Each structure stands twice: as C-alpha cells, then as structure tokens.
Amino acid sequence: MRDLRVTLVQQALVWENPQANREQLAAVLVAAAPRTDLILLPEMFTTGFSMNARSNAEPAGGESQDWMQSLARSFDCAVAGSVATEHNGAVYNRLLFVTPDSVQSYDKRHLFRMAGEHDHYAAGTKRVVLQWRGWRIKPEVCYDLRFPVFSRNQNDYDLLFYVANWPSPRAHHWRALLQARAIENLACVVGVNRIGEDDNGLSYSGDSLAFDQQGDVLTDLGSSAAVETVCFSGDKLCSYRDRFPTQLDADAFTLVDGPE
Numbered sequence: 464m465r466d467l468r469v470t471l472v473q474q475a476l477v478w479e480n481p482q483a484n485r486e487q488l489a490a491v492l493v494a495a496a497p498r499t500d501l502i503l504l505p506e507m508f509t510t511g512f513s514m515n516a517r518s519n520a521e522p523a524g525g526e527s528q529d530w531m532q533s534l535a536r537s538f539d540c541a542v543a544g545s546v547a548t549e550h551n552g553a554v555y556n557r558l559l560f561v562t563p564d565s566v567q568s569y570d571k572r573h574l575f576r577m578a579g580e581h582d583h584y585a586a587g588t589k590r591v592v593l594q595w596r597g598w599r600i601k602p603e604v605c606y607d608l609r610f611p612v613f614s615r616n617q618n619d620y621d622l623l624f625y626v627a628n629w630p631s632p633r634a635h636h637w638r639a640l641l642q643a644r645a646i647e648n649l650a651c652v653v654g655v656n657r658i659g660e661d662d663n664g665l666s667y668s669g670d671s672l673a674f675d676q677q678g679d680v681l682t683d684l685g686s687s688a689a690v691e692t693v694c695f696s697g698d699k700l701c702s703y704r705d706r707f708p709t710q711l712d713a714d715a716f717t718l719v720d721g722p723e
Contacts, residue, residue, distance in 0.1 A: 464697030467598050467622065467651075470499040470540075471691050473671040473684045475659030479519060481509035485530050495690040497538065500596050504544030505626055505657040506605050507556065512628035512661060513547070516583040520549040523557075524566075531561040539563065541595050544626055545571065545604050553585035558602050558626060560593055567593055571604040572613060580606075590718055592620050597697070605629060608640050608654070613718065616648035618710050621700060624653040628661075631668035638670060645674035649704050651695045658686060676700050 474491060477483040488504060506512065509527050510519045521527055531542045541562045548557035548568075556571040570587025574580040590613065593600045601620040605627035607613060614623060623644055629637045637654065645652035651674065658669040671684040673693045681693045704710070 464621075464701050465597050466697050467501065467596060467695045468497075468499045468692050469622075469624075469653055469673065469695065470495075470497040470502045471653065471655050471671045471673065471682065471684060471689070471693070472502060472504050473655065473658060473669045473687075473689045474505070475688065476505065476508060476511045476657050476661070478662040479510045479513055479515065481519075481521075481527060484509050485527065489530075489534065491688070491690050492534065492538070497690065497692045499538060499540050499692050501540055501600075502534065502538065502542045503624060503626060503653060503655040504542070505655055506545045506628045507547060508544040508626075508657075509546050511657075512578070512663075512665075514579055514583045516547055516554040517549075520547045520554045523548055523550045528559055528561060528566060531559060532563070532566070535561050536563045543602060543624070547584075554583065555587060556580070556584050556604060557587075558604055560595075560600075560602060562595065567591070569602045569604070571607065573606045573610055575606040598622055600624070602626075608637070608644070611644070611647065612716070614644055614648070615713075615716075616650055616710065618713075620648075620650060621697075622651045622653070622695065623648060625655070627654060627656045628667060629654075629656045629670075631666045634668050634670050638672065641672050642674055642678045642680075645676060646678040649676050649707070649710060651675055651700060653693075658688060676703050 569591040673681040
C-alpha cells in the first residue's frame with residue numbers, strides 16, 4: 464500500500480465572501496506549493512459557518528466546485544472542503560471531494576442544532592467512503608465527530624478526515640475525539656479547522672491535527688495560519704492492523720439511512 468500525502472490548510476475566513484476566500488486560499492497554496500495527494504480546506508470555506516443558507520448557497524456544480532477542480536489539476540491531487548450547496552430545492556452543508564477528473568460529495572449528516580443548523584440545512588443520509596490513490600477515505604464534517612457509531616470503521620476505510628468550524632471553547636473535545644477516532648478505528652485521522660473570529664462573535668483556535676493509526680500525533684498546527692503536509696505510511700498502517708487486529712472482534716451493526 465503506497466503512502467498518502469495530505470495537506471492541511473488552516474486559515475481565517477472572510478465572512479460570507481466566497482471570492483475573497485477562494486483568492487486567499489489559492490494564494491497560500493501557491494506560496495506553499497505542496498507536493499501532495501489531498502488538500503483539505505475547512506468546513507464552509509467560502510462563507511464561514513453562516514446560517515444564511517439560501518443567500519449563500521451555490522448550485523450543485525457551481526463556481527467553488529470549478530475552482531476546486533482547477534486547484535486539483537494545478538497540484539495533481541484531490542481537494543476537499545464543504546460549501547453551502549442547493550440541490551433539489553434544499554440546501555446542504557456539502558463536502559466536495561474533487562480530483563482532476565471527478566467530483567464526489569458527502570452531505571453533512573449531523574447538523575449542529577445548538578447553532579440552528581438543522582433549521583437551515585437539510586441533513587445528509589448517506590455514509591460515504593471514497594477511493595483515491597490506493598486509499599479508502601471516509602469524509603465527515605465537524606459535528607459528525609461526536610457520533611462514533613457513524614464514524615465506526617467497518618473494515619472499509621484507511622483514512623478518516625473531518626473539515627470543521629469548531630469553536631475554541633470546545634477545543635479540548637475536538638482534540639480528544641480526533642485522537643479517539645484514530646485509536647478505536649485503527650485508521651489515520653485528520654481534522655482541519657479554521658482560525659480567527661466570525662461575524663457571530665465566535666472564535667476559532669484552529670488546532671488542526673493529524674494522527675496515525677495508533678493515535679500518535681503527526682502534526683499539530685496550533686492556533687496560527689498554516690499550510691502543512693503530512694505523509695501517512697501505507698506499510699505502517701497495514702503492519703499495525705496485522706499485529707493488532709481489533710477489527711476482528713468488532714461488533715456487527717448496520718446503519719439505516721434516513722428518508723430520502
């Protein structure tokens with residue numbers, strides 16, 4: 464199994480200004496010039512975590528998706544992040560996983576009711592696992608992190624990642640839960656969060672992290688703006704799973720999709 468390089472992009476976001484955010488993110492990526500397989504951007508990287516769903520929503524296949532595909536082609540990698548997206552009359556917090564030649568998506572399943580997200584966005588119903596460069600990858604978004612059954616490895620993924628707008632008062636939860644997801648699932652885990660303050664007065668301390676399959680920290684971006692690439696070892700992942708196969712004793716279960 465080959466290695467996988469993942470680039471974490473931790474930046475402040477401009478409130479409800481997609482063009483400014485795309486320009487800012489492109490600039491820091493061009494400056495960093497990462498040699499990578501996957502670039503991860505924060506949740507709602509075009510607008511910040513806004514509940515103005517209808518006014519911010521892009522159509523499926525909109526401008527931000529095109530911009531992501533341009534980046535993917537420039538860096539010869541996949542690019543992932545979430546965007547408010549209107550589809551079939553509803554607005555979703557939709558994670559886009561864009562490669563030079565394809566677009567796949569995951570709609571955030573667990574909506575953060577403490578901010579009223581469930582009143583403005585439709586919940587996704589599908590568990591999604593993607594294939595990219597020999598790795599099986601499960602994408603999730605922010606509040607999904609608090610639901611370990613949904614994140615449980617059914618022996619079908621190697622990398623689990625979260626894109627987020629996770630406020631600083633709960634940074635300890637973010638750090639602890641990301642590490643737990645790696646340990647319990649024998650999987651590599653990445654969490655990418657924003658920094659700065661949004662127009663709701665919420666502050667974000669970043670704390671973007673990458674863990675290997677044993678829960679060891681590979682990178683910790685702290686609270687500053689940063690672009691950093693980590694390399695996950697495919698051989699070490701497979702070797703650890705062979706030596707410590709807890710997945711063979713896992714409980715069987717089935718996730719039932721919600722209504723379409």
